[in-house]
Structure formats: C-alpha cells, structure tokens
Amino acid sequence: MRVDLNADMGESFGPWKMGDDAALLRTVTSANIACGGHAGDADVMAATMTLAHDNNVGIGTHPGFMDLAGFGRNRMSVPRGTLQNQIRYQVAASIGMARSVGAKVRHLKLHGALANMASEDPILARDLYEAALSVDPDLIVMILAETAQQQAVKELGCAWAGEIFADRAYNDNATLVDRSLAGAVIHDPAIAGARMVEMVKAGAIITESGKHIPAAIDTICLHGDTPTAVQIAQSVRAALEAAGITVQTFEGRR
Numbered sequence: 040m041r042v043d044l045n046a047d048m049g050e051s052f053g054p055w056k057m058g059d060d061a062a063l064l065r066t067v068t069s070a071n072i073a074c075g076g077h078a079g080d081a082d083v084m085a086a087t088m089t090l091a092h093d094n095n096v097g098i099g100t101h102p103g104f105m106d107l108a109g110f111g112r113n114r115m116s117v118p119r120g121t122l123q124n125q126i127r128y129q130v131a132a133s134i135g136m137a138r139s140v141g142a143k144v145r146h147l148k149l150h151g152a153l154a155n156m157a158s159e160d161p162i163l164a165r166d167l168y169e170a171a172l173s174v175d176p177d178l179i180v181m182i183l184a185e186t187a188q189q190q191a192v193k194e195l196g197c198a199w200a201g202e203i204f205a206d207r208a209y210n211d212n213a214t215l216v217d218r219s220l221a222g223a224v225i226h227d228p229a230i231a232g233a234r235m236v237e238m239v240k241a242g243a244i245i246t247e248s249g250k251h252i253p254a255a256i257d258t259i260c261l262h263g264d265t266p267t268a269v270q271i272a273q274s275v276r277a278a279l280e281a282a283g284i285t286v287q288t289f290e291g292r293r
Contacts (some may be wrong), residue, residue, distance in 0.1 A: 042239050043258035043289035044276060045069035045181070045202070047101060047150065049087035050078035050110075050264060058263035064090055066272040068288045069097040069258060071148040071181070074129040074136075077103035077111025084136050092142035097288040099181065100133035102126050102171070103150030110264075111151035112218070123170035130174045146200065146291075147171045148181040149188075157191070158183045158214050164191035172197060179291035184254040185213035185244060198291030201255035203238055205231045205275050206262055209246040213254070216247065224262075228270040232278030235259055239284055257289040 048064075049072035050057040057078065064070060070091045073079030079087075091098050103111035105125055117125070130147065137144045149157055149167060157164035164187050168180050172195070182188035184201035192199040206225045208216040216223040225231050238244060239259075243251040261272045276286055 040239065040283070041285035041287055042256060042279065043068050043097075043200070044261065044272065044286055045071055045099070045148070045258050046261045046263045046268070046272060047071045047073070048263040049073045049083050049101070051083045052078060052080050052107065059269050060087055060263065061090060062269045063261070063263055063272055064094045064096050066269070066276050067096060067261065068286060069099060069146065071099040071101035071150075072133065073101050073150070074133045076105045076125065076129045077107065077109075077150050081136070084133070085140060088137050088142050089140045092140060097145050098137055098142055099146040099148050100130045100144050100171070100178075101148050101150050102129035103153045111153065114152045114156060119166055123166055126167055126170040127174050130171045130178075134175055144175070144178070146179040146181050148202070154183065154188075155215065158186035158188050161187040161190040161194070164188045165194060168192060168195055168197065179289075181258060183213070183215075184256060185252050189255075196293065198293055200257040200289045200291055202258045202260055203235075203244055203254065203256050204260045205235050206260075206265055206271055209244055211246050211248055211250050213244055213246075213252050222247070224265065226265065226267050228267055228274035231271045232274035235275050236278050236282045236284070239279065240282065255292065257292065
C-alpha cells in the first residue's frame with residue numbers, strides 16, 4: 040500500500056511570507072506551486088520550484104482565480120473563455136519557470152474556490168482541465184476524489200490522481216466542509232495523522248457523519264498556509280509509515 044503527500048506552497052508574495060515551504064519540502068513528495076493567480080510571484084515561484092527539484096519532490100502547477108486580495112478563496116463569476124485563458128496563462132508560467140530552473144511540471148491541481156466550484160460542476164471542471172491540457176497534454180490532473188472533478192477527468196480520458204485532505208473535514212457528498220463552519224479545518228497534527236491512516240487503509244473518505252465513501256486515494260493534501268502545516272505533514276507521514284504504508288510520489292491513472 041502506498042500514497043503520495045502533497046502540499047500547496049509558493050504562496051508568499053514580495054516581502055510577505057506564507058508558510059514554511061523549505062520544511063514542508065523535507066516531508067512531502069509532491070508540491071502544488073502557486074503561479075501568480077491567487078498567490079505567488081515570479082521570484083517565489085522560481086525559488087520554490089528550485090527547492091522542490093533539489094528535494095526530488097514532484098512539481099505541480101496550482102492555478103486559481105486571479106484573486107490575490109482574497110487568496111483565491113472568493114467564488115467569482117468570470118466568463119468561461121476568460122477563465123480558461125487565465126488557467127492557460129498560469130499553467131504556461133509554471134511550465135516555463137520550471138524549465139528555466141531545470142525542473143518539470145508533472146501535475147495540475149486547481150486552487151481554492153475554483154477547485155470547490157469544479158468539484159460541484161463537471162462541465163466547469165472539464166473546461167478548466169481542457170484549458171490546462173491544451174498547454175501540456177501530459178499533465179496528470181489531481182482531482183478531489185469522488186466529486187465532479189473525477190467525472191470530468193474520466194470523460195476526458197486524461198491521466199489523473201485522486202486526492203483526499205488531511206486537514207479538512209468532509210461532507211457526505213465528498214465535498215469539503217465550508218471553511219466558515221466550525222471544524223472545517225483540522226489543526227491538530229495527531230488527529231490528522233490518525234484519520235489519514237484510517238482513510239487510506241479503508242480506501243474511503245470518512246465524512247463528518249462517519250459515512251464511508253469508497254475512493255481512489257493516490258495522494259493526501261496538507262495545506263501549507265495553516266499554522267500547524269509542518270507538524271501536520273510530519274505527523275501524517277510518520278503515522279502512515281508506522282502503519283506500513285509507503286509514502287512516494289504518485290503515478291497517474293486513467
């Protein structure tokens with residue numbers, strides 16, 4: 040049994056610092072690196088990609104709404120063609136920057152509100168994935184397991200990897216509990232580690248109500264912007280390895 044650990048990072052901007060990417064990159068096996076839409080800038084992207092490459096961590100492009108002020112967590116109404124071009128713009132920036140530092144972007148993961156909207160709407164998800172794949176058809180699409188995102192990648196026939204969250208609570212339809220609600224974000228590293236072992240061994244998402252939703256679990260996400268992100272990453276990895284689960288970079292499935 041094996042699973043990947045991924046984290047969202049590269050989300051600092053100019054002199055403003057978000058998270059401890061260097062510490063996370065010593066624990067995770069994949070990195071979703073912001074590409075200027077919701078967070079990040081050219082210098083941060085280059086530095087984070089270089090550090091990920093040096094640590095043999097798989098690099099992913101992490102596009103979202105063009106919403107620096109809201110960190111990409113505001114639901115926005117953007118004309119579909121414009122939104123697709125914004126995805127192409129961010130993905131292309133990631134690929135170009137990675138190439139410049141001798142690295143390669145291997146996967147795509149949508150960020151924040153855009154990801155949540157795509158988890159509810161398979162047409163939106165498909166449009167966004169098609170936009171990204173038009174830039175690089177070899178990208179592995181990381182999807183929120185058992186949501187509309189999974190329906191979209193199956194329709195497209197592209198390579199994909201199923202993701203669950205170590206630090207977020209689940210609704211009974213496999214979507215994430217809204218961040219505005221109590222208990223939506225898990226901050227206790229011990230709880231995060233134990234629940235990930237339980238889900239990976241069960242091959243299922245376990246919701247707040249205790250419902251088990253069978254799922255393709257290829258990777259576990261750890262948000263880099265939470266205060267206990269590094270401790271959660273370390274706890275999850277230690278708990279998985281103690282349970283005999285190998286932690287390694289994912290391969291795409293179809």
